[in-house]
Amino acid sequence: xxxxxxxxxxxxxxxxxxxxxxxxxxxxxxxxxxxxxxxxxxxxxxxxxxxxxxxxxxxxxxxxxxxxxxxxxxxxxxxxxxxxxxxxxxxxxxxxxxxxxxxxxxxxxxxxxxxxxxxxxxxxxxxxxxxxxxxxxxxxxxxxxxxxxxxxxxxxxxxx
Amino acid sequence: xxxxxxxxxxxxxxxxxxxxxxxxxxxxxxxxxxxxxxxxxxxxxxxxxxxxxxxxxxxxxxxxxxxxxxxxxxxxxxxxxxxxxxxxxxxxxxxxxxxxxxxxxxxxxxxxxxxxxxxxxxxxxxxxxxxxxxxxxxxxxxxxxxxxxxxxxxxxxxxxxxxxxxxxxxxxxxxxxxxxxxxxxxxxxxxxxxxxxxxxxxxxxxxxxxxxxxxxxxxxxxxxxxxxxxxxxxxxxxxxxxxxxxxxxxxxxxxxxxxxxxxxxxxxxxxxxxxxxxxxxxxxxxxxxxxxxxxxxxxxxxxxxxxxxxxxxxxxxxxxxxxxxxxxxxxxxxxxxxxxxxxxxxxxxxxxxxxxxxxxxxxxxxxxxxxxxxxxxxxxxxxxxxxxxxxxxxxxxxxxxxxxxxxxxxxxxxxxxxxxxxxxxxxxxxxxxxxxxxxxxxxxxxxxxxxxxxxxxxxxxxxxxxxxxxxxxxxxxxxxxxxxxxxxxxxxxxxxxxxxxxxxxxxxxxxxxxxxxxxxxxxxxxxxxxxxxxxxxxxxxxxxxxxxxxxxxxxxxxxxxxxxxxxxxxxxxxxxxxxxxxxxxxxxxxxxxxxxxxxxxxxxxxxxxxxxxxxxx
Numbered sequence: 003x004x005x006x007x008x009x010x011x012x013x014x015x016x017x018x019x020x021x022x023x024x025x026x027x028x029x030x031x032x033x034x035x036x037x038x039x040x041x042x043x044x045x046x047x048x049x050x051x052x053x054x055x056x057x058x059x060x061x062x063x064x065x066x067x068x069x070x071x072x073x074x075x076x077x078x079x080x081x082x083x084x085x086x087x088x089x090x091x092x093x094x095x096x097x098x099x100x101x102x103x104x105x106x107x108x109x110x111x112x113x114x115x116x117x118x119x120x121x122x123x124x125x126x127x128x129x130x131x132x133x134x135x136x137x138x139x140x141x142x143x144x145x146x147x148x149x150x151x152x153x154x155x156x157x158x159x160x161x162x
Numbered sequence: 163x164x165x166x167x168x169x170x171x172x173x174x175x176x177x178x179x180x181x182x183x184x185x186x187x188x189x190x191x192x193x194x195x196x197x198x199x200x201x202x203x204x205x206x207x208x209x210x211x212x213x214x215x216x217x218x219x220x221x222x223x224x225x226x227x228x229x230x231x232x233x234x235x236x237x238x239x240x241x242x243x244x245x246x247x248x249x250x251x252x253x254x255x256x257x258x259x260x261x262x263x264x265x266x267x268x269x270x271x272x273x274x275x276x277x278x279x280x281x282x283x284x285x286x287x288x289x290x291x292x293x294x295x296x297x298x299x300x301x302x303x304x305x306x307x308x309x310x311x312x313x314x315x316x317x318x319x320x321x322x323x324x325x326x327x328x329x330x331x332x333x334x335x336x337x338x339x340x341x342x343x344x345x346x347x348x349x350x351x352x353x354x355x356x357x358x359x360x361x362x363x364x365x366x367x368x369x370x371x372x373x374x375x376x377x378x379x380x381x382x383x384x385x386x387x388x389x390x391x392x393x394x395x396x397x398x399x400x401x402x403x404x405x406x407x408x409x410x411x412x413x414x415x416x417x418x419x420x421x422x423x424x425x426x427x428x429x430x431x432x433x434x435x436x437x438x439x440x441x442x443x444x445x446x447x448x449x450x451x452x453x454x455x456x457x458x459x460x461x462x463x464x465x466x467x468x469x470x471x472x473x474x475x476x477x478x479x480x481x482x483x484x485x486x487x488x489x490x491x492x493x494x495x496x497x498x499x500x501x502x503x504x505x506x507x508x509x510x511x512x513x514x515x516x517x518x519x520x521x522x523x524x525x526x527x528x529x530x531x532x533x534x535x536x537x538x539x540x541x542x543x544x545x546x547x548x549x550x551x552x553x554x555x556x557x558x559x560x561x562x563x564x565x566x567x568x569x570x571x572x573x574x575x576x577x578x579x580x581x582x583x584x585x586x587x588x589x590x591x592x593x594x595x596x597x598x599x600x601x602x603x604x605x606x607x608x609x610x611x612x613x614x615x616x617x618x619x620x621x622x623x624x625x626x627x628x629x630x631x632x633x634x635x636x637x638x639x640x641x642x643x644x645x646x647x648x649x650x651x652x653x654x655x656x657x658x659x660x661x662x663x664x665x666x667x668x669x670x671x672x673x674x675x676x677x678x679x680x681x682x683x684x685x686x687x688x689x690x691x692x693x694x695x696x697x698x699x700x701x702x703x704x705x706x707x708x709x710x711x712x713x714x715x716x717x718x719x720x721x722x723x724x725x726x727x728x729x730x731x732x733x734x735x736x737x738x739x740x741x742x743x744x745x746x747x748x749x750x751x752x753x754x755x756x757x758x759x760x761x762x763x764x765x766x767x768x769x770x771x772x773x774x775x776x777x778x779x
Contacts, residue, residue, distance in 0.1 A: 019477065019478040020458065020476055020477060020478055020496075021458075021478070022478030023458070023459050023460070023461050023475060023478065024457075024458070024459045026461070027420060027459055027461070048478075050478070054479070057479075057480050058461075058478065058479065058480055061461075061463065061480040061481065061637075062460075062461025062462050062463050062481070063461070063462035063463060064420045064460075064461045064462035065461060065462075079382075079631075080382030080383050081382040081383035081540070081577060081580070081611065081613045081624075081627070081628075082382070082383040082537075082539035082540050082545075082611075082613050083382075084382075084624075084627050085540050085541060085613060085615055085619050085624070086540065086541070087765070090764050090765060093762070093764065094742060094764065097742070097762075117421065117462070118380070118382050118464060118631060118634075118635070119380065119381070119382035119383065119384075119385075119421075120421060121196060121379065121384075121385035121388045121419075121421065121422060122196045122197055122200060122234075122385070123382075123383050123384070123385055123537055123539040123545070123611075123613075124197045124234030124235050124385075124537070124539055124545035124546045124547075125197050125200055125201075125234060125235060125237075125545070126539065128200070134200075135196065135199060135200035136200065137197070137200040137201065140766060140769055141742055141764045141765075141766050142740045142742065142766050145742060
């Protein structure tokens with residue numbers, strides 16, 4: 003893996019410690035996770051102890067030390083979604099993908115996340131898949147969303 | 163856009179903008195709030211842009227992509243000015259019709275109008291829709307008039323007028339007096355008087371002072387701060403600049419949740435535009451006052467909504483709260499005096515300075531002034547963002563604005579204040595909502611989430627939900643919160659699984675008291691509130707789980723069983739088709755049955771059964 007981008011991201015934030023979380027976000031956006039070498043580089047450039055950088059990277063839920071899947075599936079478990087059946091959506095997705103929240107499928111295709119509120123409360127239960135919101139979900143609709151991604155994948159696979 | 167160096171420059175700019183806007187006759191506004199996005203508003207907007215260009219109407223129609231309009235449940239929402247036409251559930255295919263019929267010929271499209279279920283009439287304009295009628299949208303209303311990424315739209319509706327008044331006609335102390343006199347209290351939840359906080363921070367010693375806007379809106383079920391920062395970022399910025407001038411602030415941060423990418427983007431754009439226009443940076447409006455703002459991003463930790471944890475997060479540390487013996491206004495970010503207010507609080511400041519404290523304090527109750535934005539969600543018909551004067555009753559919010567129950571089940575409670583608040587039973591719905599009245603009944607204002615619950619909601623399950631939520635979000639620094647919540651969660655788990663005994667409720671209450679009394683920060687201190695309020699008003703539900711091993715709302719899966727009534731089943735097979743575990747068997751046109759050992763109790767069958775034959779006990 004080439005870590006040239008990490009240096010550029012740190013430069014952009016002028017090595018400021020107050021930008022640590024923003025820096026880590028940008029690294030994760032670029033590399034799909036926080037690689038160890040990148041964290042070491044951040045620590046040395048920001049003149050921070052590696053332990054402290056590691057602490058931040060593991061305390062905040064947005065960050066992952068292991069690579070995430072190609073498709074990100076996020077289920078909202080905020081109160082509004084909860085009372086309208088959010089847990090049922092999560093249960094169905096766990097079954098479909100055969101993983102727990104926070105995990106990635108062995109083929110690195112899907113990552114499943116459960117979050118505490120996506121702020122789209124009016125149309126709950128909500129799931130957020132590859133940058134798109136799906137409102138008023140039920141287990142059947144959730145299953146179809148995953149099936150559609152799998153179907154497209156197979157279709158594209160045949161084409162190429 | 164030239165740099166604005168004086169008040170006369172700003173006035174001239176505003177005049178130019180209004181002149182230019184007058185030349186375009188029609189404005190079509192497509193709501194770009196998150197709810198509407200989920201319903202496909204981006205496609206509708208793109209379709210409008212394409213069609214307007216194709217029909218060579220670019221000079222005649224202004225297309226606006228606005229922030230959240232509130233009635234999210236009816237998205238995508240499109241309004242047409244100057245006629246004030248309100249269309250809902252607009253799809254791509256409706257766009258050519260809207261342009262050819264409504265815009266060109268002035269004809270209304272019946273199928274896009276709001277259907278008032280009470281009067282059975284179609285409603286043509288926003289003002290006449292019951293959802294909007296009882297509201298007083300002083301802050302949120304502007305979302306519909308501007309495109310959040312266009313500073314000129316904000317200037318056109320009088321934006322930064324308050325700033326010029328504050329910087330050039332008022333002394334810092336006068337601004338503080340005005341905010342104090344307005345009676346404005348912090349909208350983040352605790353309701354601390356804003357003017358008092360500003361005064362304390364101004365008095366604190368130090369040449370470097372920080373101004374922070376808290377948009378770490380973590381309360382599940384609340385999204386008003388998101389919609390404000392996304393939909394009208396300049397109003398928040400204008401409030402912050404005035405606050406900085408009053409307090410003597412030198413640098414500002416807007417702390418935004420990472421889960422709100424559009425809010426980050428729009429705030430970032432607004433900051434750049436304000437800098438370019440000379441409204442941020444050195445010597446603002448030629449007043450000699452300098453101030454700048456930057457964005458700080460969160461990392462998905464609920465506890466960072468707590469002010470001291472938020473500051474630790476900006477400093478690049480783990481978000482652990484500290485004791486507040488030394489106040490932030492004296493020693494906050496990087497050890498300097500710091501003034502932190504919530505998004506909605508900042509957005510109130512331009513209003514107060516423009517219209518005066520006397521006007522502002524005429525709205526609301528004796529001790530809670532102005533309006534409050536609530537996110538009205540859950541089991542209620544009209545879900546969305548509502549802005550109402552303080553003192554309005556829960557009944558008016560839930561029934562007049564919200565339209566009452568959603569799907570035939572009676573409303574039994576409303577949850578306010580997020581994980582720090584509590585559930586208020588329907589018997590108390592005559593309560594006039596303000597900071598103090600909500601606290602009195604065992605809940606709190608919080609940031610403004612209002613989650614309506616009906617007979618299909620289990621109050622034990624809700625209490626369990628909040629305890630698990632907080633257990634997961636506890637930073638782990640102090641023991642009562644870290645371990646106490648875990649044990650409370652275990653007790654609630656055992657109740658919902660039908661394994662709890664007689665003593666569990668007493669133990670739960672004792673634990674709740676210890677956690678509340680001995681935790682360090684607000685998260686732990688208020689964590690038992692959802693449990694205590696549920697016990698206070700819905701104790702019989704807990705007892706039914708413990709003694710009769712029964713969940714009255716039929717929610718707790720270990721205690722319920724699905725079955726199909728032989729007499730009612732019409733054998734259509736819809737249930738068998740949707741069943742994700744293939745647990746439903748039966749021949750076509752024959753009565754179906756459920757294999758209990760295969761059933762995952764997901765409830766999909768009950769949702770599709772037209773004959774209401776699926777039963778849950």
